[in-house]
Structures are given as structure tokens and as C-alpha cells.
Amino acid sequence: MRRIVKKKLKKRKENHLSKSIQSLHFIHYIVLAIILFVVLFSNVKPDTFDAKLFSISEQTIYAPTTVVDEEMTKKKQEEAAANVEDQYVLNQGYVENSVTMVKSIFDSIIEVSKLAEQNGENEHVVSDDIQKKLQETLTSAVYEKIPTDVFTILLKANESELNLARDSVVTAVHNIMSKPIKVEQVAEARASVKNELQYVNLSNELVQAAAKIGEMAIIPNYTFDVQATEAKRQQAREEVQEVQIKQGQIIVEEGQLIDREVYRKLELLGLLDNKYTFQPFIGLSLLILLMISLLIYYVEKEKKFYISKHQSLLLYTIIFSITLAMMKIISLFQEMDYSHIGFIVPVSMGVMLIKLLINPRLAFVTSLIFAICGSLIFNEDVTSTFNFIVGLYYLFGCLAAILFLGEHNVRAKILQAGLFVSLVNVFVVTSVTLIQNGSTSNLEIGSYFVMAAVSGVVSSVLAIGFLPFFESGFGILSTMKLIELSNPNHPLLRKILTEAPGTYHHSVMVANLAESACEAIGANGLLARVGSYYHDIGKTKRPHYFIENQMNMENPHDKLSAQLSKNIIIAHTTEGAEMLRKHKMPKEFIDIAEQHHGTSLLKYFYHKAKENSHHEILEEEFRYPGPKPQTKEIAVISIADSVEAAVRSLKNPTPDKIEKLVKAIIKDRIQDGQFDECNITFKELDIVAKSLCETLKGIFHSRIEYPELADKKVKQA
Known part of the structure; x- marks a missing residue:
């Protein structure tokens, strides 16, 4: 129950800490956004000028951006529309109306003339009754447009003359009205009626009278088309390109008068002191938001x-x-x-x-x-x-x-x-x-x-x-800091040297191996070297329980149970990390001390425990607590640590033995999953193996290449 409560409390603390960290992150992003806005504010802030109407400009002013001059565009559009000619259309109905009217007039005259003839009236005398009868037959609007003497002349003519006159005038009117006649062309069109009738076989007086009726029928037939005209004007407006004040365009030059047009452009561009725009700042804010979002x-x-x-x-x-x-x-x-x-x-x-x-x-x-x-x-x-x-x-x-x-x-x-x-x-x-x-x-x-x-x-x-x-x-571990910590006079290194000299020698050997291997794969060689000096600092707690420090003395583990020996050996990683924390050493060194054995198995004591115990022994009890190596440097140090100890235990190390031993150790670590949590690759592990072999061959060079020296020394003795 207590464990459950502790876990819940721990989870709450972690959630609270996570929220606090997120809040701090948010503050950093806000600060970055503010810094960006403050720095870039003046670069997007539009320039303004204290320009007065009808004053002289003290400097040349350019357009800071491209804007559409709507007022000038509208003016250009109206000018284009005004230049469009009025659109007219030929009204064919007017032709038919005029011809019909001419026929009706002549038919009325012929009808009245026949009626007068039946009544026995003198054809050379047109009585008032006949005139009145004709007036009644024709509409007043038509009758009033034609002079009375025209009717008098026509009523005196016989039917054949009237028929000829009618047909001639109808033909003339039809011909003339079939052509477009504008208002200003009516007089000219009416005058052409006489030309059309000049070859008609009638008396001149009768032709003149008939021409009057034809002239009256000629009216404008090319009428103004409102819709077509407006469509043309709208098309002209749409064809006008919008007037723009281009970015960089000179608005007013130095020494030039600021007239109303210049002042209007300055106002449109927001360059006057009394004209303020927020658009650049909104745009800058959006740009900063985009950059900060990318960063987040x-x-x-x-x-x-x-x-x-x-x-x-x-x-x-x-x-x-x-x-x-x-x-x-x-x-x-x-x-x-x-x-x-x-x-x-x-x-x-x-x-x-x-x-x-x-x-x-x-x-x-x-x-x-x-x-x-x-x-x-x-x-x-x-x-x-x-x-x-x-x-x-x-x-x-x-x-x-x-x-x-x-x-x-x-x-x-x-x-x-x-x-x-x-x-x-x-x-x-x-x-x-x-x-x-x-x-x-x-x-x-x-x-x-x-x-x-x-x-x-x-x-x-x-x-x-x-x-x-x-x-x-x-607190970033720098090169200078690493060099400082590698000084043998450092208190912790002196502690290892004096209290556990075998461990110190072992650490120096591991440092040499790890540095060259790390540099071979591009890792931080100096960090691996100096970290190796401190990786076994925990052994100074009980130095004689580690084989490298057991000189001319019995192995204390022979008198201890496997479980107790295991606890002593495993403790050197956690105790070493604690000592490094106490001395405020870099986190990288603490990680190396904790992780250089990962969760590997103490095989010797595990098998010893199995041999001496009658109940089941769990393998997990004889593993280091970990964690597993998290970086390439720690992975290499863990390999170098095992390799150095293993090669030192060989009675007659040869290049082949060393190479087989190194590969076997690396293979065992891979199969045990010790490198699962770091980003070291198989290719890099091969390079590490080659580097370790080359370094070890150099260390054991004399023993490998010149074994006969020992025989010579014996003979001399």
C-alpha cells in the first residue's frame, strides 16, 4: 500500500515538475518573440514626413510599397467611358411606319377625291367641304404637319396621277428610310426626297406637293441604344488597368512643390505624420509567429x-x-x-x-x-x-x-x-x-x-x-575543464592512486584504450580518457575486494558468500557515482561511473552461487543495476574496461588471442543487449575492436615480439 502511495506522489511531483518546465519553455519562446519584434520593429516601421500642402519638399520621397490608387483608377475609367461614342441602332419598324403613313395619306386623298367627283364637284375647284372631309379622314397630327396648299394641289389631280405620285413617294421614302438617319441628318434626308421624284412623269407642281408628304414621313431611324452604349462604356472601364503607385517610385523630389495630387499620394501611402498604419506590424508579428513556431x-x-x-x-x-x-x-x-x-x-x-x-x-x-x-x-x-x-x-x-x-x-x-x-x-x-x-x-x-x-x-x-x-x-564540459580534471594532483585521482594503486593503473590503461577507440569512431576521445580515470572511483571504498589491488594477500571473497561478494562488487558503481556527485564532478563522469557496467552479469559469482545453493538463483540478482550505456563514449569505456582486465589475465597474450578476446567480449555485450540504449553502430563497434587490438598490441609489444630475451637473461645468470 505504501509503495502505491509513494508511486502516486512521485507521479504527481513529476507531472507538476513537467508543467513547471513547460511554463519556463513558454516564457523563453515569449522572450525570443519579444526580442525579434524589438529588433525588427524599426526596420518595418513606415517612414512618415511632416509635409504640408503647398509647401516645398525638403527631401526626395519614395513610395515604400506598392499600392493601388483607386481614385486615379476611377478617374481613368470614367475618362475611358466618356470617350466611348454613343451607340445607335437602325430601327426597321420606323421604315414600315413611314411607308404605311405615306400610303394612308395618299389613299385618303384618293378616296376624298373620288367622293368629290361623285358629287359632281369641279375638279379644278377644291371646296371647303372637301378639305374638311379630308381633314376628318386623316388624323389631326398628320393633317397639321402638311401645308393646306399641298392637299389642294393633290385633290385637283386625277386618280392615275395620285396613284403614280403615291407609288413614287412610297418608293422614295422606303429607299431613304432604309439607310441610317441620325437626328442631325434628317434635313439632308428630307431634301433627297425631291431628288428621288425628279424623274417622275408628273407636273412640277404635283411633284412638289408629293415631295412635301414624303419629307414629312422622313424621320430619324438611327436611334440611341442605351443598353449598347452602357455596355461599351463598361467594357472601356474594365479595360483600364488599375493605377498603381509602384514601390520605389518617386512621389516628390527635393525642392518640388507639394500640390494637392502629391499630398493625396503621400496620404494614400501613409507617409504623413497624421496617417498611421498597423499593417506592417501585423505582418511582422505573423512572421515572428511563424519563426517561433518552427523553433518550438x-x-x-x-x-x-x-x-x-x-x-x-x-x-x-x-x-x-x-x-x-x-x-x-x-x-x-x-x-x-x-x-x-x-x-x-x-x-x-x-x-x-x-x-x-x-x-x-x-x-x-x-x-x-x-x-x-x-x-x-x-x-x-x-x-x-x-x-x-x-x-x-x-x-x-x-x-x-x-x-x-x-x-x-x-x-x-x-x-x-x-x-x-x-x-x-x-x-x-x-x-x-x-x-x-x-x-x-x-x-x-x-x-x-x-x-x-x-x-x-x-x-x-x-x-x-x-x-x-x-x-x-x-556546466558544459569543455576541453579546458577536461584537461584540468586530468591532472594527477586532483584530490580524487590522488585518492585512487594512494588507496587503490592497482585500480589507478587499470584506469590509466582503460583511458588509453578508450581514447584511441573513441577518436577512431568520431566520439569525444578526451572525455573518454578523463572519464576513465574516474570510472572506478567507487573501488576506493573497499579496494582490497578487487583483484587488481590484491598484492601478496589472500582474496577476501574466498571467505564470503557469493551474494555478499556480489553486493560489494556491484556497489562500486553506485558508490562511485555518489562520490562524484559529492565532489560536484561533471554529470558525464557520474554517468560513466554508473553506466560503464550497464546491466551486465557477474558471471563468476553467479555460477558460484548456483553451485553452492540448493534453491533457484535468479540471474537478475547478479546483474549491475545499470542503466545501460547511453552514449558512445560510455559504451567504448565499458568495452575497454572489460578488455583490459581480460587481457591482463592472459598468461601469454598474442595478437590472435587478443583479437579473439576483444571480439568475444564485444559479441557478448551485443548479445546481452548492453548497447541497446546508445547510438553506436555495428560498423563503429568493428572500428572499436580494431583500435583496441592495435593499442593492446603496442602495450604488450615486447612480450609478444621478443620472448627470447628471457632465455638470454637466464643464461647470463
């Missing part, structure tokens, strides 16, 4: 950090801030017209430190973030928001530093990486200059090359300078 994804997904994740984030924030501060400070020199001053920023320093001290994958993500920030900070061209040249330059420089450092002896390659970055920087500058195909002077190109070379070298120098401070401040 990689940090929270990544599990392998050289130090704790919380410390890694704090260290990352410091390195990130230092790099951004250098960018920002150097960007101030842009005001002095130093072209492409951003080339000199040692931005690669940041990713070098992040790769060496935090995590390689995080360094790649940071390269992209530095490139984006640099392209914003060093944007000196009004025609673009981002300086893509500087962004590309930073990206390639940072990637070059990360890739050159690689995974092997990275600290020793920092200066070389800086030189490589300089070379890549020069290549990038050269390629960009050639692609632009501009008129860059030789002096400018030379200055670019100098800045590119200085950037890489200074990056490596600063990285080397910052490394000891960060390693010391965050």
Missing part, C-alpha cells in the same frame, strides 16, 4: 541536448540575442552609405555556438531565422522590403559553418570552419555580383570580398572566445 517544433521534438532543455533554451536565447545585436549595431552604419555593410556581420558565430553547445539540428533552423532577420535588418533598398542578397549570403554562410564542423572533433575545427565560411562568403558575393550584371566598381567588389572574408574569420574567433564562458556558466 524542433526544440520540443528534439530529445538530444548537451544540457537540459531548459538550460539549452536559456543559452539559445543568449546566443540568439548576441547575434541579432551585432546585426542591429552594424546596420546603423548603413546611414553612412556603406553599401552592403551586412556582409561583415559574423553571423556564423551564432550557429557555430548553437551546434557546439546545444544541438546541430537546431543550428540549421537558426540559419534560416538569421537569414530572414538579416534580410529585414539590412534592407537598404526602397524598392523591396527584404534584402534577399544579404539573406542568401547569411543562409549559405551559416550552413557552411554547420556542415564543415561535422561531428568529428568539432571544437578543433572551429578556426578551419571560419576559413571555410569566408571562402563560401566570397563565392556567394561573386555569384550575386555576376548575376546582377551591374556596373559595380572594382573598389566596391574588393570591399565586398574583404568583408566576406573578415565575417568568416571573426565568426570563428568569437566562437572560440565565447565557448569557455558558456561552457563554464552552463
Whole structure:
């Protein structure tokens, strides 16, 4: 019951701790976002000017961005619509109406003329009654449009003349009305009626009278089409391209009058002091959110950090801030017209430190973030928001530093990486200059090359300078610290030497073996060497219970039970780790002390216990508590530890015996699953085996190659 309660309490504490850590992580991300916003704020903040209407501009003002001038666009559209001619359509119905009206008039005249003739009235005299009768037959609107004398002349004509006149006028009206007649062309069209009737076989007086009726029937038939006209105008509006104020376009030059049009453009672009826009800041916030999200994804997904994740984030924030501060400070020199001053920023320093001290994958993500920030900070061209040249330059420089450092002896390659970055920087500058195909002077190109070379070298120098401070401040095991701890005068090493000299000698041998093997597979050889010095510090508690310290004395284990002997032997890992903690030694050394035996089996005491016991003996009782090796260095030390002890026990070690023994030990460790929790590969284990064999052959060289020396010494005696 107590165990269950303890487990629950432990789980609660772990959950509470996990939530606290997550909160700290969130704070770090917020701080990074704030730093980014503060640094980049001034670079996206729109410039404003104290420009007054009808005043003289004190400077040349450029458009900071491209905007659509809706007012000017609308004006251009209306101008295009106004230039569209009115659309007309030929109305065929008007032709038929006019012809029908002419026929009706003449038919009415003929009908009235016949009626008068039946009444016996004189054909040469048109009485008022006849006129009145004709008026009643025709509509008033038509009758009033035709002069009375026209009717008088026509009523005097006989039926055949009227029929001829009617047909002639109908033909003339039809011909004329079949052609488009605008309002302004009506007079001309009516005048052409007489031309159409000039060859008709009628008296001139009758032709003139008939022509009057024809003229009255001629009306405009080419009428204004509202829908077609509006469609044309709308088409003209749509064909007008929107008027834009292009980014980089000169709005007003220095010394030019700020008229209403210029003032309107300044107001549209938000360049007046009384005009403020939040769009750039919203855009910057979204960009920062995207970068921080990318950072969160990689940090929270990544599990392998050289130090704790919380410390890694704090260290990352410091390195990130230092790099951004250098960018920002150097960007101030842009005001002095130093072209492409951003080339000199040692931005690669940041990713070098992040790769060496935090995590390689995080360094790649940071390269992209530095490139984006640099392209914003060093944007000196009004025609673009981002300086893509500087962004590309930073990206390639940072990637070059990360890739050159690689995974092997990275600290020793920092200066070389800086030189490589300089070379890549020069290549990038050269390629960009050639692609632009501009008129860059030789002096400018030379200055670019100098800045590119200085950037890489200074990056490596600063990285080397910052490394000891960060390693010391965050408890990162540095080369200098390892060298300091390897001093034989260190209290713990003196303790091993004086209290357990056999263990000390064994540790030195293991250190030699482990260092060369680690360097062969690209692991940290110096860490393996110095860690090996301390890996058996726990044996100083009971030194005489370990065979290497039993000189001219009985083995105390002969008088102990297998279970008790097992407890004493196994305790040296946990007791050693506790001693190292007490002396505040690096965590790496504590891990080596705890993990160098993993969960391996004490075979001798296990079999001894089985022989002397009448009940079942569990194998788990005779295994080390672990954990299993978590790193390549510890895995190599565990192999070297076993190999050294085993080879020392050989009576006549030969190269073949050593090689078989080393391979057998490694094979046994693999089959026992001791390397399941570290990232060492089978290929690397083969390299470790070869390295150990070569080192052991060197150690036992004299005994292997010159066995006859012993015989000579005997004979001389």
C-alpha cells in the first residue's frame, strides 16, 4: 500500500515538475518573440514626413510599397467611358411606319377625291367641304404637319396621277428610310426626297406637293441604344488597368512643390505624420509567429541536448540575442552609405555556438531565422522590403559553418570552419555580383570580398572566445575543464592512486584504450580518457575486494558468500557515482561511473552461487543495476574496461588471442543487449575492436615480439 502511495506522489511531483518546465519553455519562446519584434520593429516601421500642402519638399520621397490608387483608377475609367461614342441602332419598324403613313395619306386623298367627283364637284375647284372631309379622314397630327396648299394641289389631280405620285413617294421614302438617319441628318434626308421624284412623269407642281408628304414621313431611324452604349462604356472601364503607385517610385523630389495630387499620394501611402498604419506590424508579428513556431517544433521534438532543455533554451536565447545585436549595431552604419555593410556581420558565430553547445539540428533552423532577420535588418533598398542578397549570403554562410564542423572533433575545427565560411562568403558575393550584371566598381567588389572574408574569420574567433564562458556558466564540459580534471594532483585521482594503486593503473590503461577507440569512431576521445580515470572511483571504498589491488594477500571473497561478494562488487558503481556527485564532478563522469557496467552479469559469482545453493538463483540478482550505456563514449569505456582486465589475465597474450578476446567480449555485450540504449553502430563497434587490438598490441609489444630475451637473461645468470 505504501509503495502505491509513494508511486502516486512521485507521479504527481513529476507531472507538476513537467508543467513547471513547460511554463519556463513558454516564457523563453515569449522572450525570443519579444526580442525579434524589438529588433525588427524599426526596420518595418513606415517612414512618415511632416509635409504640408503647398509647401516645398525638403527631401526626395519614395513610395515604400506598392499600392493601388483607386481614385486615379476611377478617374481613368470614367475618362475611358466618356470617350466611348454613343451607340445607335437602325430601327426597321420606323421604315414600315413611314411607308404605311405615306400610303394612308395618299389613299385618303384618293378616296376624298373620288367622293368629290361623285358629287359632281369641279375638279379644278377644291371646296371647303372637301378639305374638311379630308381633314376628318386623316388624323389631326398628320393633317397639321402638311401645308393646306399641298392637299389642294393633290385633290385637283386625277386618280392615275395620285396613284403614280403615291407609288413614287412610297418608293422614295422606303429607299431613304432604309439607310441610317441620325437626328442631325434628317434635313439632308428630307431634301433627297425631291431628288428621288425628279424623274417622275408628273407636273412640277404635283411633284412638289408629293415631295412635301414624303419629307414629312422622313424621320430619324438611327436611334440611341442605351443598353449598347452602357455596355461599351463598361467594357472601356474594365479595360483600364488599375493605377498603381509602384514601390520605389518617386512621389516628390527635393525642392518640388507639394500640390494637392502629391499630398493625396503621400496620404494614400501613409507617409504623413497624421496617417498611421498597423499593417506592417501585423505582418511582422505573423512572421515572428511563424519563426517561433518552427523553433518550438524542433526544440520540443528534439530529445538530444548537451544540457537540459531548459538550460539549452536559456543559452539559445543568449546566443540568439548576441547575434541579432551585432546585426542591429552594424546596420546603423548603413546611414553612412556603406553599401552592403551586412556582409561583415559574423553571423556564423551564432550557429557555430548553437551546434557546439546545444544541438546541430537546431543550428540549421537558426540559419534560416538569421537569414530572414538579416534580410529585414539590412534592407537598404526602397524598392523591396527584404534584402534577399544579404539573406542568401547569411543562409549559405551559416550552413557552411554547420556542415564543415561535422561531428568529428568539432571544437578543433572551429578556426578551419571560419576559413571555410569566408571562402563560401566570397563565392556567394561573386555569384550575386555576376548575376546582377551591374556596373559595380572594382573598389566596391574588393570591399565586398574583404568583408566576406573578415565575417568568416571573426565568426570563428568569437566562437572560440565565447565557448569557455558558456561552457563554464552552463556546466558544459569543455576541453579546458577536461584537461584540468586530468591532472594527477586532483584530490580524487590522488585518492585512487594512494588507496587503490592497482585500480589507478587499470584506469590509466582503460583511458588509453578508450581514447584511441573513441577518436577512431568520431566520439569525444578526451572525455573518454578523463572519464576513465574516474570510472572506478567507487573501488576506493573497499579496494582490497578487487583483484587488481590484491598484492601478496589472500582474496577476501574466498571467505564470503557469493551474494555478499556480489553486493560489494556491484556497489562500486553506485558508490562511485555518489562520490562524484559529492565532489560536484561533471554529470558525464557520474554517468560513466554508473553506466560503464550497464546491466551486465557477474558471471563468476553467479555460477558460484548456483553451485553452492540448493534453491533457484535468479540471474537478475547478479546483474549491475545499470542503466545501460547511453552514449558512445560510455559504451567504448565499458568495452575497454572489460578488455583490459581480460587481457591482463592472459598468461601469454598474442595478437590472435587478443583479437579473439576483444571480439568475444564485444559479441557478448551485443548479445546481452548492453548497447541497446546508445547510438553506436555495428560498423563503429568493428572500428572499436580494431583500435583496441592495435593499442593492446603496442602495450604488450615486447612480450609478444621478443620472448627470447628471457632465455638470454637466464643464461647470463
